[in-house]
Amino acid sequence: MTTTEKNTERIVPRLKARYRDEIVPALKEEFQYSNPMLVPGMVKVVVNMGVGDAARDSKLIEGAVRDLATITGQRAEVRKARKSIAQFKVREGMPIGARATLRGARMWEFVDRLVSISLPRIRDFRGLSPKQFDGNGNYTFGLNDQSMFHEIDQDSIDRSRGMDITVVTTATTDEEGRSLLRQLGFPFREQ
Known part of the structure; x- marks a missing residue:
């Protein structure tokens, strides 16, 4: 089997195919981009x-690393404290968190599952705040509980853990980033 045959057999994530076929032309028309690479x-x-x-x-x-690995589909990195802080009883080098950075197909699959399955499962969910952009088109939001992800077994949860999710985009303004994420299916609250 040659490398070209391997490349044609790859499955394109559903959201990525929708992005290429529907969202890119819509954004190109909305913001009047002359070059498709500006989208x-x-x-x-x-x-x-x-x-x-x-x-x-x-x-x-x-437990946090296990839950994060289950949710994202890749092993999470243990984050250690950079400085000692006596008030929090934290010493330099102590593990204080876990993170996973998703790129490529895993990123598209995760965002698809997040938007279509996990966010609608949140009780009394009114939508994401449209004001949490950083000024450069990147969006960060927090979730209070990991139980909304269907990959997590409800009976095996030892304690409730929240998480922060940051979506980094190539958008240069918040308006471009908001429009991109809204087209991808992020449920933003009306202002």
Whole structure:
């Protein structure tokens, strides 16, 4: 089997195909881009889970890494404290969180599952805040619980863990980023 045959057999994620076929032409028309390479796209998705209590109980970080690996589909990286902070009883080098950076097909699959399955499962969900952009088109939001992801077994949850999800885009303004994410299916609240 040659490399060209291998490349043609690859399955394109559903959301990426929709982005290429529908969203790129719509954004190109909306913002009057002359070059298709100017159309904003997703670069990476960073899922971060802070576990401050891991300073007292080191077993908590293992649960966070396990949950994050289950949710994202790749092994999570353990984040260690950079500085000692006496008030929080944290020493330099102690594990205090876990994160996973998703790119490529895993990123598209994760965003598709997040938007179509996980966010609608949140009780009393009114939509994401449209004001949490960073000024450069990147969007960060937090979730209070990991149980909304269908990959997590409800009976095996030892404790509720929240997480921060950052979607990094090539958009240069918040308006471009908001339009891209809205077209991808992110449910933003009306202002």
